[in-house]
Amino acid sequence: MKVVVLGAGVIGVTTAWWLARSGAEVTVIDRQPGPALETSFANGGQISANHATPWAAPGTPLKALKWLGRIDAPLLFHLRSDAALAAWLLRFLANCTRARTQRNIERALRVALYSRRQLAAVRAETNIAYDQLTRGILHIFRDRREYEAALPAVELMNRLGCERRIVDADGCVALEPALASARRDLIGGMFSPDDESGDARTFTVRLAEKAEALGACFRCNTEVARLLVSGTRIAAVETTSGDEIAADMFVLALGSYSPLLLKPLGLALPVVPAKGYSVTVPIDGHQGAPTVSLIDDEFKMVYSRLGERLRVAGTAEFAGYDVSVTQARARFLLQKAIGLFPDCGDASRAEFWAGLRPSTPDGVPVIGHAPGFDNLVLNTGHGTLGWTMAVGSGRLASDLILGQPPEIPLNGLGLERFR
Numbered sequence: 001m002k003v004v005v006l007g008a009g010v011i012g013v014t015t016a017w018w019l020a021r022s023g024a025e026v027t028v029i030d031r032q033p034g035p036a037l038e039t040s041f042a043n044g045g046q047i048s049a050n051h052a053t054p055w056a057a058p059g060t061p062l063k064a065l066k067w068l069g070r071i072d073a074p075l076l077f078h079l080r081s082d083a084a085l086a087a088w089l090l091r092f093l094a095n096c097t098r099a100r101t102q103r104n105i106e107r108a109l110r111v112a113l114y115s116r117r118q119l120a121a122v123r124a125e126t127n128i129a130y131d132q133l134t135r136g137i138l139h140i141f142r143d144r145r146e147y148e149a150a151l152p153a154v155e156l157m158n159r160l161g162c163e164r165r166i167v168d169a170d171g172c173v174a175l176e177p178a179l180a181s182a183r184r185d186l187i188g189g190m191f192s193p194d195d196e197s198g199d200a201r202t203f204t205v206r207l208a209e210k211a212e213a214l215g216a217c218f219r220c221n222t223e224v225a226r227l228l229v230s231g232t233r234i235a236a237v238e239t240t241s242g243d244e245i246a247a248d249m250f251v252l253a254l255g256s257y258s259p260l261l262l263k264p265l266g267l268a269l270p271v272v273p274a275k276g277y278s279v280t281v282p283i284d285g286h287q288g289a290p291t292v293s294l295i296d297d298e299f300k301m302v303y304s305r306l307g308e309r310l311r312v313a314g315t316a317e318f319a320g321y322d323v324s325v326t327q328a329r330a331r332f333l334l335q336k337a338i339g340l341f342p343d344c345g346d347a348s349r350a351e352f353w354a355g356l357r358p359s360t361p362d363g364v365p366v367i368g369h370a371p372g373f374d375n376l377v378l379n380t381g382h383g384t385l386g387w388t389m390a391v392g393s394g395r396l397a398s399d400l401i402l403g404q405p406p407e408i409p410l411n412g413l414g415l416e417r418f419r
């Protein structure tokens with residue numbers, strides 16, 4: 001069976017690997033010169049199943065209003081006329097009820113937990129090294145009200161099969177001694193011992209090599225212009241240079257750009273780009289960088305130790321497809337990182353980056369057949385958790401393509417849920 005996978009980010013590459021491993025004849029198409037050069041390039045590095053909680057939650061609308069116009073706002077909406085964003089925002093607000101948030105957590109967590117298991121299996125099978133650490137994730141709090149508001153989630157997560165422990169401020173420092181200088185500001189934390197961290201880009205590049213060794217073909221520097229339809233099937237993809245690439249089956253994994261190819265087919269995919277920033281600090285012999293991956297609740301920032309680098313990431317900005325780095329927002333991350341870990345590395349050599357999270361209004365990815373098309377599978381919209389969910393999502397999409405029963409239920413993951 002000939003399968004074309006559109007997109008060589010972490011989602012497209014994991015899909016391609018599972019397909020190639022099952023003997024499919026796979027071609028991966030990407031406009032960049034190699035894999036993982038867009039959103040999968042320098043993300044926060046967390047495999048955080050335990051934090052599969054959507055942005056759309058009861059407290060978010062009020063917080064977003066308070067943050068409006070602040071340069072350090074963790075969530076920033078650039079109000080402008082954009083019909084797709086307006087429709088997305090209405091759906092986002094509709095998902096901020098308690099009942100819908102719990103339903104969305106269950107759906108996202110189902111994929112994230114499955115993915116963590118599949119990642120462990122792929123690691124064991126391929127021996128890929130990607131600066132992975134399996135030391136858990138510690139979520140720290142400075143604000144007592146925010147901390148107390150987060151406590152019920154511990155019980156919910158434990159009930160849904162995710163171990164999460166409450167720790168006091170001394171417990172936080174015992175888990176991560178690099179937090180010592182921040183001890184007096186901390187109220188406490190929550191620790192999820194089974195979560196992990198690692199470099200998504202390195203993993204994606206290495207897995208692409210493994211897929212190639214299994215026979216997958218990567219057509220890089222190739223931009224897809226449109227999908228050519230014949231009845232209820234996709235016949236081929238047309239590239240911007242006019243080539244047509246035919247196949248039996250197609251997987252759409254173009255991250256934030258996925259809706260653009262579906263729109264001419266009459267399919268509205270509610271995925272919008274949410275820009276985030278990361279800063280990578282070389283540790284360079286400094287002794288104060290953490291090794292446990294962290295979430296700083298106050299600034300909605302994450303920290304991951306990637307070998308001899310510290311990756312710091314955060315902020316979400318709805319600013320269309322603009323990937324330019326706004327210095328003030330990127331430097332804010334660096335300044336907060338140095339505040340928390342004064343001896344974490346050589347800040348003068350920090351590298352700044354911005355990428356677009358492909359975000360759905362309910363915080364759940366879109367994995368399933370494209371309605372109305374027999375041979376097109378969607379694997380996109382992974383938002384803040386694409387790395388966390390990649391290996392499992394790739395397996396699910398591959399199973400759908402090959403007609404194999406998926407190992408977890410797919411209800412509530414398809415595009416139909418938005419109709």
Ligand SMILES: Cc1cc2nc3c(=O)[nH]c(=O)nc-3n(C[C@H](O)[C@H](O)[C@H](O)COP(=O)(O)OP(=O)(O)OC[C@H]3O[C@@H](n4cnc5c(N)ncnc54)[C@H](O)[C@@H]3O)c2cc1C
Nearest residue numbers: 009011031039040043044045046224255276385386387388
């Ligand atoms: C700041 C930040 C921090 C993050 N931190 C984390 C984290 O800690 N943990 C986590 O789980 N997730 C995190 N994420 C989210 C995660 O990085 C994404 O969900 C994930 O990378 C999305 O992968 P993707 O393959 O769908 O998209 P991409 O990596 O963007 O891949 C899509 C590919 O499609 C290609 N493409 C697009 N259009 C075309 C076209 N027309 N023709 C050809 N090719 C095309 C692009 O070149 C690209 O390679 C973070 C994201 C950001 C921005």
